[in-house]
Every structure is written in structure tokens, then in C-alpha cells.
Amino acid sequence: MGTLAVAFEQLMADQVNDANASGGLSVYSFGKRLLGRGLSAYQVQSILRQPDHAPLRGTPVGIAWAMEHTQTRDATRALQEGMRLMVLGVDFHQYQRFTQLTPGVSWDYRKPEATPIFAVEPGYAPNREEFDFCRQFVITVALRITEINARAVPPSWR
Incomplete structure (x- = not known):
């Protein structure tokens, strides 16, 4: 579940920090991302x-x-995240369920490569249905991003 949370976070970060975006910000950014x-x-x-x-x-x-x-x-931070989800066409209620089911993720930058740290409440034990939901959510978001990016062709004169 932690890996799914990291995968979703990375999907969103890649869109916000898209290096191909004009002016250094992508259409998903809604301003500079508030870090940490x-x-x-x-x-x-x-x-x-x-x-x-x-x-x-x-x-x-x-x-x-x-x-x-x-x-x-x-x-x-919450408004930026909500707008990103809306632009991607992600169902907000599914996103809420995903965030309820997955552990919170913070990062340890003291090592050469950042290491995720997962925060879970006592008794955290998702079942197979919850895992399958979260996995499918991440796949759906990844496919949606791919579909949008494939259609985001610049005008012929650029």
C-alpha cells in the first residue's frame, strides 16, 4: 500500500514538474507546488x-x-491538489478513499537517495479488496494522464 501511495505521488509530481512545460510550470501546476x-x-x-x-x-x-x-x-495545498485532480478527470471520492486506505508518506533525505517513511495508525491492515481498489486507482490515474498527454499536441505552428 505504501508503494501505491508513492507511485501516485510520483505520477502527480511528474505532471506538476513537467520539464516540457512552458515557463517551467505545467498545466497541472496551479502555481508552484508547496513542498513538504x-x-x-x-x-x-x-x-x-x-x-x-x-x-x-x-x-x-x-x-x-x-x-x-x-x-x-x-x-x-488542498486547493492545488483538488484542481489537479479535477483537470485530470479523477473522481474525487475515489481519491478520498485512496488516501484513507494508503499510509501517509514523508521522505528521509539524509541518505544519498530519498527513502519513503510510511505513517500508519495502529491496527492498519488493509484487506485484498482495499489493496485491489488502490492498485486500480493508480492504474486508472496513470492511464488518464497518458491519454491527456497524448492529446496535448502543440499547434502546428509551434
């Missing part, structure tokens, strides 16, 4: 507590700004 998990509200608050941010240090305004920043970042 980003700073937590606590980390943003810690930055605001630094001496050069003395007017905001520990104030309700600083704390509110930190929360607003992280919520805006998280909403932007």
Missing part, C-alpha cells in the same frame, strides 16, 4: 518570537498570524 509539510504554527510562532520581531513576540496578533499562515498554506 511546511512549518507548523508552533514553528512560525517561534520565528515571530525572535528579537527582530519584538513587536509581535508572544502577542495574540503574532499567534493569530502564525495560525492564519499555516491554515492558508494548508488550504492552498
Whole structure:
């Protein structure tokens, strides 16, 4: 299941980071991709507590700004992902099921090659039907991307 989650993530990343895209962004990007998990509200608050941010240090305004920043970042990430899925014609409810069934993936970059780290809840044990659903979902998305890219022929004058 972790490998399926990584495969889906790679499919989406390849589309967003398409090197053939004009201007460095593909039609699937909807702005630059927000990398990683980003700073937590606590980390943003810690930055605001630094001496050069003395007017905001520990104030309700600083704390509110930190929360607003992280919520805006998280909403932007979710909107970008939703728009990518919509453009690809991926059924959002199937995507939700896929994300519920597969483990969360983060990456360990301390080694020469990034290694996936999977986060699962206690008792995580998907059955064969759930695995088959996730495998078919990734295959369907890959076929959809292939179909769209095959039809994305530039005009004859370019």
C-alpha cells in the first residue's frame, strides 16, 4: 500500500514538474507546488518570537498570524491538489478513499537517495479488496494522464 501511495505521488509530481512545460510550470501546476509539510504554527510562532520581531513576540496578533499562515498554506495545498485532480478527470471520492486506505508518506533525505517513511495508525491492515481498489486507482490515474498527454499536441505552428 505504501508503494501505491508513492507511485501516485510520483505520477502527480511528474505532471506538476513537467520539464516540457512552458515557463517551467505545467498545466497541472496551479502555481508552484508547496513542498513538504511546511512549518507548523508552533514553528512560525517561534520565528515571530525572535528579537527582530519584538513587536509581535508572544502577542495574540503574532499567534493569530502564525495560525492564519499555516491554515492558508494548508488550504492552498488542498486547493492545488483538488484542481489537479479535477483537470485530470479523477473522481474525487475515489481519491478520498485512496488516501484513507494508503499510509501517509514523508521522505528521509539524509541518505544519498530519498527513502519513503510510511505513517500508519495502529491496527492498519488493509484487506485484498482495499489493496485491489488502490492498485486500480493508480492504474486508472496513470492511464488518464497518458491519454491527456497524448492529446496535448502543440499547434502546428509551434
